[in-house]
Amino acid sequence: MMDRDTLLLMGVIVIVLIVLGSAYTVMYRGVAPSLLGTYTEAQKTQQASQTQTTGTQAAPFSFGDRFLSIREFSVNYDLEVNMSKIGELSVYLKGDKYRLDLSMENIQYTIIRSGNSNVVCSKPAGEDWSCLQSGSVEEAIQSTGEENLRDPVGEGSKLGSPSYNGSRNYAGQKGYCYYAKETSGELEVLREVCITDKGVPVYYLYMEKTNNIITKRIEAIAKTISSSVQDNVFNPPAAPS
Structure with missing residues (x-):
């Protein structure tokens, strides 16, 4: 106790x-x-x-050194605006010859550069082809009035000092992606081009943002790629007037 x-x-x-x-x-x-x-x-x-x-990934090569390092190819793309397909885009390159095609529901365009000659052709649905001489591919594109018509080759040539953005696969090939941004006031413009290790453009993106809101998005997404191009591809579908 x-x-x-x-x-x-x-x-x-x-x-x-x-x-x-x-x-x-x-x-x-x-x-x-x-x-x-x-x-x-x-x-x-x-x-x-x-x-x-x-x-953060290191770029496998310089975009400028590799872009269009081979001089013969063709690429067929889906052309999309704001994530919706509006048509098909094709480019053909062989030496100093170049062709750009746009096919939409109601009209087709063909732009051909051969040496110092530039021709723009159009074919509305149900009508014949008509072709005109143009000062340059850029002027030919502007003359169509199609604001969504973009040239992956021309845009890639103007992509100065781009940043690397990794790799993605398009049309069964690995694309190395590079982009550049431009800012003017509230407007930001981004351009991205993905190329193969031989410099073929397999993806193109143009995007506008205002106050951090996307207002325009245009994409060319490769579906098929060929390493050979026939010479007659660069013949206009009609005699230029």
Whole structure:
């Protein structure tokens, strides 16, 4: 049988344990979540930093050095505007000869550069071809009035000091993607061109953003690629007037 002093000592010990337990509960419920939240945010920041660092890829080659390094090919693309297909685009290159075709539901265009000669041809649905001489491929494109008609070869030639954006596959070939941005006030224009290791453009993107909202998106997405082009491809479908 315990004496009175022993019982008092045990009572004091129980009270001390209760007080300590209450204090621990307050710390756990009040302080620990705050510390956990701070740690989680710091961890997220660190992980994001690591992801950004490890996601950066070195360009496998200089875009300017590799673009159009072979001088004979043809590519057929789906032409999309704001993620919807509006027609088909084709380009043909052989030496110094170049042809650009646009086929839509109601009209077809053909632009041919051969030496110093540039010809633009059009064929509305149900009508015959008509062709005119033009000062350049750029002027020929402008003369069509089709604001969604883009030239992947011409646009790629103007892509100065682009940044590398990784690789993607198009038409069964690996495309190495490069982009450049231009900003004027609230308007941001982005151009991206993906090329094979031989410099063939297999993807083209033109995108406009205003106040960080996409207002225009034009894409040429390769469907088929050929490494040979017949010479008669560069004959206009009608005599230029």
